[in-house]
Amino acid sequence: MDQGLRSELSKQGIFTSTLEELYNWGRRNSVWPLQFGLACCAIEMIATSMARFDLARFGAEVFRPSPRQADLMIVAGTVTKKMAPQVVRLYNQMPEPKYVIAMGACAISGGPFKQGYNVLKGIDRYIPVDVHIPGCPPRPEALLHAFMTLQRRIDSQKLTGANRARHLDPEAPSEFPVPEFGADDLEPAYNPQVWQPPTFVRDE
Amino acid sequence: METLEEIKGRIENEISGAIVEILPNDSPSNQRSLLIGAEHGFRVAAWLRDEPALRLDYLSNVTGVDWPEKVVKDKVKVKRVVEGEEKEIDQVMERRLGGFLEVVYHLYSMEHKHGPVVIRMRTGDRAEQTHLPSLTPVWRGAELQEREVFDLFGIVFDGHPDLRRILMWDSFQHHPMRRDYVEVDDYEYEPTPHDAVLAKARQHYPKEAKSE
Amino acid sequence: MSAVLDHPANQPSGGIISPERDGKYTVLAKTNSNGEVDGDLLEVSMGPHHPSTHGVFRMDVVLDGERIVKLKPVCGYLHRNHEKIAENVTYLGSIPYTDRLDYMCSMTNNWAYALSVEMLAGLCAPERAQYIRVITAEFTRLINHVCLVGFLAQDMGALGTPLMYAFREREKILDLFEALSGSRMMCNYMRFGGCRVDLSSGWIEEANHIVDRFPAFLDEYENLLTGNEILIARTQGVGVLKPDLAISASVTGPMLRACGVNYDIRKVDNYGIYDRFEFKIPLGSHGDVYDRYMVRLLEMRESLKILKCALRDIPEGPIMDPNAKIRNFKPKPGEAYGRIEGPKGELGFYLISDGGPNPYRYRVRPPSLINLTILEDMCLGQTVADSVAILGSVDIVLGEVDR
Ligand code: SF4
Numbered sequence: 001m002d003q004g005l006r007s008e009l010s011k012q013g014i015f016t017s018t019l020e021e022l023y024n025w026g027r028r029n030s031v032w033p034l035q036f037g038l039a040c041c042a043i044e045m046i047a048t049s050m051a052r053f054d055l056a057r058f059g060a061e062v063f064r065p066s067p068r069q070a071d072l073m074i075v076a077g078t079v080t081k082k083m084a085p086q087v088v089r090l091y092n093q094m095p096e097p098k099y100v101i102a103m104g105a106c107a108i109s110g111g112p113f114k115q116g117y118n119v120l121k122g123i124d125r126y127i128p129v130d131v132h133i134p135g136c137p138p139r140p141e142a143l144l145h146a147f148m149t150l151q152r153r154i155d156s157q158k159l160t161g162a163n164r165a166r167h168l169d170p171e172a173p174s175e176f177p178v179p180e181f182g183a184d185d186l187e188p189a190y191n192p193q194v195w196q197p198p199t200f201v202r203d204e
Numbered sequence: 205m206e207t208l209e210e211i212k213g214r215i216e217n218e219i220s221g222a223i224v225e226i227l228p229n230d231s232p233s234n235q236r237s238l239l240i241g242a243e244h245g246f247r248v249a250a251w252l253r254d255e256p257a258l259r260l261d262y263l264s265n266v267t268g269v270d271w272p273e274k275v276v277k278d279k280v281k282v283k284r285v286v287e288g289e290e291k292e293i294d295q296v297m298e299r300r301l302g303g304f305l306e307v308v309y310h311l312y313s314m315e316h317k318h319g320p321v322v323i324r325m326r327t328g329d330r331a332e333q334t335h336l337p338s339l340t341p342v343w344r345g346a347e348l349q350e351r352e353v354f355d356l357f358g359i360v361f362d363g364h365p366d367l368r369r370i371l372m373w374d375s376f377q378h379h380p381m382r383r384d385y386v387e388v389d390d391y392e393y394e395p396t397p398h399d400a401v402l403a404k405a406r407q408h409y410p411k412e413a414k415s416e
Numbered sequence: 417m418s419a420v421l422d423h424p425a426n427q428p429s430g431g432i433i434s435p436e437r438d439g440k441y442t443v444l445a446k447t448n449s450n451g452e453v454d455g456d457l458l459e460v461s462m463g464p465h466h467p468s469t470h471g472v473f474r475m476d477v478v479l480d481g482e483r484i485v486k487l488k489p490v491c492g493y494l495h496r497n498h499e500k501i502a503e504n505v506t507y508l509g510s511i512p513y514t515d516r517l518d519y520m521c522s523m524t525n526n527w528a529y530a531l532s533v534e535m536l537a538g539l540c541a542p543e544r545a546q547y548i549r550v551i552t553a554e555f556t557r558l559i560n561h562v563c564l565v566g567f568l569a570q571d572m573g574a575l576g577t578p579l580m581y582a583f584r585e586r587e588k589i590l591d592l593f594e595a596l597s598g599s600r601m602m603c604n605y606m607r608f609g610g611c612r613v614d615l616s617s618g619w620i621e622e623a624n625h626i627v628d629r630f631p632a633f634l635d636e637y638e639n640l641l642t643g644n645e646i647l648i649a650r651t652q653g654v655g656v657l658k659p660d661l662a663i664s665a666s667v668t669g670p671m672l673r674a675c676g677v678n679y680d681i682r683k684v685d686n687y688g689i690y691d692r693f694e695f696k697i698p699l700g701s702h703g704d705v706y707d708r709y710m711v712r713l714l715e716m717r718e719s720l721k722i723l724k725c726a727l728r729d730i731p732e733g734p735i736m737d738p739n740a741k742i743r744n745f746k747p748k749p750g751e752a753y754g755r756i757e758g759p760k761g762e763l764g765f766y767l768i769s770d771g772g773p774n775p776y777r778y779r780v781r782p783p784s785l786i787n788l789t790i791l792e793d794m795c796l797g798q799t800v801a802d803s804v805a806i807l808g809s810v811d812i813v814l815g816e817v818d819r
Contacts, residue, residue: 039494051583065467080493080494086465086493118496182377189390262766265781346784347789348785
C-alpha cells in the first residue's frame with residue numbers, strides 16, 4: 001500500500017495493515033525458545049531470561065521444554081559429536097516456522113575446544129543457522145541483540161513470491177538427516193545440503 | 205603418618221609375594237608413589253584400606269597415564285685406545301624402553317585425615333596385556349573413574365562390575381587419550397585460524413595458497 | 417566393611433534388583449538373555465535433553481509403576497576433551513579452559529589448578545594474593561550454592577521465582593568479578609604464584625556492601641523455602657545416603673557433610689590461609705535431600721563469616737610471587753596432586769611434568785562426576801519425580817562431569 005495514502009488514512013483514525021505485516025508482527029513478538037542448554041553459554045542464556053536482562057521484553061520468555069512447542073532453538077554451548085545427532089533430532093521435531101541461533105564460539109565453530117576429538121566444529125554443518133552470536137560466552141546483551149536481529153529478520157520475510165520465507169516453500173526441507181555414530185567420527189561428517197566447506201584463497 | 209618406606213616394608217611383610225617399589229618424585233611437591241605389582245594389587249589395596257593405622261578409606265582420584273615406547277639415549281664413558289693412548293670417551297648408547305599403561309590412585313584417609321598415599325599399577329604393554337585388577341570392589345569411588353580410564357586409555361579392569369565406555373559412544377573404536385591417537389581430520393574450514401589449528405586447516409586450502 | 421560390595425551389578429542374578437533396609441538387594445524382575453526386562457516394567461530414557469537434568473545428562477531408568485528399580489547414568493554428551501587439549505597447550509594456556517570446567521565456579525577452578533602448578537614448581541602466592549583468592553573463592557561458593565538451591569526448587573516445581581531471586585544475587589557478585597577480571601563468568605583470573613591484576617579502588621567497599629546485605633537476602637530466601645510444606649514433603653527422607661557408602665564411593669563436598677561426615681578440605685589440608693579464619697563446618701544427620709539443601713544454606717552463612725574477616729584483614733603488598741615465570745614456564749620433571757574444597761566437593765588437579773612447556777599428563781578430579789557414582793543407590797525404590805530432586809541435590813555441572 002502506498003505510504004502517503006496510509007498516513008492520510010491514519011490521520012482519519014483508520015488503521016491499515018497488510019496481512020504480511022500482521023503475520024510477521026505476531027510471529028516476531030512471540031518467539032518461544034526451546035529450553036535447551038548445552039554448556040557454559042546456557043548459563044548466560046538463563047541469566048538473560050532472569051530479572052536483570054529480562055528476555056520477556058521481547059516476548060520470548062516462554063522457554064518450552066518440548067521441541068513440539070518451540071519456534072526457536074538457541075544452541076547455547078559446545079555441540080559434541082556425541083550430542084550432535086540429538087540436536088539435529090530436536091531440530092527436526094520442531095514445527096515450522098523455526099529458527100536457530102548459534103550462541104557462542106563453540107556453537108559457531110567449536111570455539112576454544114575446536115581441537116577436541118569429540119567436538120563438532122560448528123552446528124551449521126547439520127542444520128541451517130539464522131543468527132550467529134560470537135563470544136565466549138556472549139554477554140546477555142549480545143543474546144538480546146541476536147533476538148532483535150532475529151525479529152528484524154522475521155519482519156522482513158515475504159509471504160509470497162520467490163523470496164518467500166523458507167517455511168512457506170514446499171520445496172525447502174524442514175527436516176535434516178540425523179548423523180550416525182561411526183567407528184571414528186560421525187557419518188556423514190557434515191550435511192552437504194546445508195553446508196559446504198568454503199573454498200577460499202588466503203594470501204600470506 | 206608412616207613414611208612410604210615403612211608402608212612398603214609392612215606390605216611386603218603382610219602380603220607374601222607382593223612386589224612394591226618406591227618411585228621418586230623430584231618436584232617440590234615431593235609426593236612419591238608406590239608401584240605395586242598387578243597380581244597383588246587387589247590385596248594390597250584392601251589391606252591399605254583396612255589397616256587400622258593407615259585406614260586409607262577414601263580413594264580420591266584415579267588417573268590413567270600412557271607411556272609409549274621410547275628410545276633413551278645415555279651417555280656412557282667407555283675406555284678405548286685412541287692413537288695409542290687409552291682415553292675415556294663419551295659414547296651414546298641407545299636403550300629401548302617398552303611402552304606401558306599406568307593407573308595412578310590417590311588415597312586419603314577420612315578417619316585419620318591424612319594422605320595422600322599414591323599407588324600405581326602398570327600393564328605389561330600397550331597392545332595386548334592391558335589387564336589390571338579393578339579396585340572398584342575395594343573403593344566404590346573407582347567405578348566411574350575406572351570406566352573413564354577404560355574408555356580413554358583402553359586399560360581393561362578385571363572385576364569391574366560394569367565396564368563400558370562412559371564418555372565416547374559405544375561404537376567408537378579408539379582410545380583417544382593415548383598419545384598416538386590421531387583424530388579424524390574435520391578441519392575443512394577455519395574461520396579464525398591460529399597456530400596448530402591453522403596448520404591443520406591449511407591442508408585443506410587450495411594448492412595456490414599453500415605454495416605461497 | 418565387606419571386601420566385595422553389595423553393588424547391584426555384582427549380584428549373580430543379572431536381573432532388576434531393589435535394595436532393602438539392611439543394604440542387601442532383592443531381585444524384582446529377571447532380564448532375559450538379551451538384557452531386556454520381562455514383565456510390566458517400563459524403560460524410560462531421561463535426557464540428554466530434559467529440562468531438569470541440569471544440562472545434557474541422561475538417566476536410563478527402569479520403572480515399576482512409579483518406582484525406580486534400576487537407574488544408569490549416561491554421560492559424555494559434553495565431553496570436550498579438556499584433558500587432551502590441556503596436554504597440548506602450555507601450563508598457562510590451560511587456565512582459560514579450567515574456567516569452563518565447572519562454569520558456575522570459575523574462580524575455584526582457577527585456584528585448584530594454580531595450586532597444583534604451584535606445588536609442582538615450588539611457588540608460593542604472596543599474602544595479598546592469598547586473601548584475594550579466599551575472597552573470590554568464597555564469593556564463588558555463594559554463587560554456586562544460591563543458584564543450586566534455585567535450580568533444586570525449580571526441579572521440584574517452583575518454576576522461576578526462587579531461581580530469579582538467586583540470579584539476582586548472582587548478578588551482583590558477577591559485577592564484582594567483572595570489575596576484577598574483565599569477564600562475568602569466565603574470569604581467568606588466577607596465575608601460578610598469585611593473581612593476574614590487583615583489586616581496583618573501591619572494590620573492597622563494594623564487596624563489603626554485598627556481604628553486609630547478603631544475610632538479609634538469605635533470611636528472605638529461607639523464609640520462603642525452608643519451612644515450606646511442599647519442600648519438606650518432597651525432600652525429607654528422600655534419597656538417603658549412608659555415611660559408609662558415601663566414604664567408600666568417594667563422595668565429597670556438601671553431599672558428604674550432609675551424611676554427617678566431617679571432612680572439609682579447607683580444614684583438613686589448610687591450604688591457602690584458611691587456618692586464619694574461624695568458621696564452622698555444617699553437618700547433616702540424615703543424608704537426605706533436605707539435609708543437603710540445609711548444609712548448603714548454612715555453608716553460605718559460614719562463607720559470609722570468612723568473607724567478612726578476609727575483607728577486613730586483607731593487607732597491602734604484591735600479588736605475584738617474584739619467582740613465578742609466566743612465559744617459558746617449564747617445571748622440573750615430577751608430579752603433583754593438588755586439591756581444594758570446591759563448592760561441589762574436592763576439586764583436584766593431577767599434573768605430571770616431563771620438563772617440557774606442556775604438562776605430560778593433566779588430570780582433573782571432577783567432584784560432580786564422582787558424586788554421581790551413588791546416584792543409583794539413592795534413587796532405587798524412589799519415584800521418578802524424586803529422582804529429579806535427588807539429581808538436583810547432587811549438584812552436577814556437566815562441563816565438569818564430562819570435561
Ligand atoms: S563458547 Fe565459551 S562459554 Fe560458550 S559453551 Fe563454548 S566454551 Fe562455553
